[in-house]
Amino acid sequence: MLDIAEELYRWLEEGRDFAVATVVGVGGSAPRGPGAALAVDSEGTVVGSVSGGCVESAVYDLCVQALQDGGTVLERFGYSDEDAFAVGLTCGGVLDVMITPIGAQAPVRPVFRAALSAAVGGEPAALARVVRGPAQLLGRALLVRPDGTYDGFRAGSDEGVLGGHPDLDRTAAAQARALLDAGRTGTVELSEDGSHCPGGLTLLVEANVPPPRMIVFGAVDFAAALVRAGKFLGYHVTVCDARPVFATRARFPAADDIVVDWPHRYLRRTETDGRTVLCVLTHDAKFDVPLLTAALRMPVAFVGAMGSRRTHEDRNRRLREAGVSERELARLRSPIGLDLGARTPEETALSITAEIVAARRGGTGVPLTGARMPIHRDGRDERDPDLHEGRSGGERDGAAAA
Structure with a gap:
């Protein structure tokens, strides 16, 4: 939602x-x-x-x-x-x-308003809703914040927000906070023993977190197209280059941030996390080696570097000499991008972002034509008939899965 x-x-x-x-x-x-x-x-x-x-x-x-x-x-x-x-x-x-x-009198309207307000304002929060359990609890909701506090609506003074013992709310909030910390949306199961609810509950937890970061190092022609592609994919995009004549707003109007600094120095002082994508387009040893030495030791999602295969081999040699281990070096995606036969900056940006998506989603990058792997990888492979216990509406005629 x-x-x-x-x-x-x-x-x-x-x-x-x-x-x-x-x-x-x-x-x-x-x-x-x-x-x-x-x-x-x-x-x-x-x-x-x-x-x-x-x-x-x-x-x-x-x-x-x-x-x-x-x-x-x-x-x-x-x-x-x-x-x-x-x-x-x-x-x-x-x-x-x-x-x-x-509706105007819907009990969940206040918690929905709070969740939507947080999402619009860019504030991290998780909305947890009951999607399996007793019919009277279906749709009940908690809004959970990063510090573990939560609120919702109460159906009665003697019960928790989710309709059971107050410990049920605390258990649900802890589970939702874990998904919020990971920046993930998904379902969690609360067992009968631990949830104080006969039969247990299933919660859908929707996590709202700030957009992931893409940091593009090197204010080159290809970077402008990559910035636009990164914004299209929902990243907060920063361009960093040590040369002020190239790192300008006029050259990169779509970037969220433009930083003039040595790349390795900026990387060490800026905030990154497990969703951050680092794209090194400088292919200049004086920038690349100190930058990648730092990047390959950070818990980020993706580290890629542009350059020919000859540049790649020379860069790897220099990184080894700088003390980068083989295990660290194995994280480097270079030459960056999938083989699309790209020539233009826009095609190259597509190649790079295609590899980023494949790495994030576990894709192979091979054509789907003739391939035997699942097209959609996020869904569960097994159907869950228990999800519909306690539903208040019937299945669609002719639409239910066997």
Whole structure:
């Protein structure tokens, strides 16, 4: 749901009623993962997507119905071999979708407002919602902050936010905080013994964290195209170069930050994390060697360097002489990019970002034509029939997976 936070927050500020459909589970090959959302307001306006088109019309109708009924429902969409015209996913996967009405009197409206406000403001927070458990608890929510504090709504003075013992809230908050710390959206299981809830609960945790960083070292022609590609992928992009005549706003209007400094010195003082991508385009030993010596010892997601194969071999030799171990050197992706036959700066940027996506998602970079690996890797391979215990709505006729 947080992927459409700006639109939904605007709707709340305008006093609109709406229903939001959120993907809470996937099985097999599915186009979008948990957290993807589609919302419909009382005037029929729609934003977002849960499937890329396969089941959008049916989900739209369910949102309209939920606005009228006022109840949260859980639905499963799959592919039916018996009825080729049934609503379902032609890719063969399964989507579990929870539809939550957010009317003016909806108990969850305050916590939704707080979650959307945090997302719009760039504040880290995690929204945890019950997606499996007793029917009366479906859709209940907690907003969890980085310091472990949380809030939501209470259905009664003697129970916690999620409807059970207050220890249930604390357990849920701890689980949500762990996903928030990792910057991940996903589901967590709370067992019956540990959750103080008969049968246990499943929570969908949507983590809102600042965008990952891409730092481009080297204010060269290829860098401008890479900056634009990085922004398109949702990175906060910084360009760093020691030469002030090249590192200018006029040359890199799309960059979030432009830094004039020696690359290795800037890297040591700036903030990075396990999602940070470092792209070294300088292919000049006086910049590359001290920079990569530092970069390859940092817990970042990706370190790539541009250059010919001859440059690569010479750079590796110099890095070894600088004390970089073989294990550290194995992290370096050089020459950077996938083999696309790229020639122009834009094609080269596509090649580089394609390798970054493949590394992030576990892709191989080989053509899908003739390949036997799954197309969508984020979904679970096994279907979870237990997700629908306690649902308040029935499965779509002809749409349920076998």
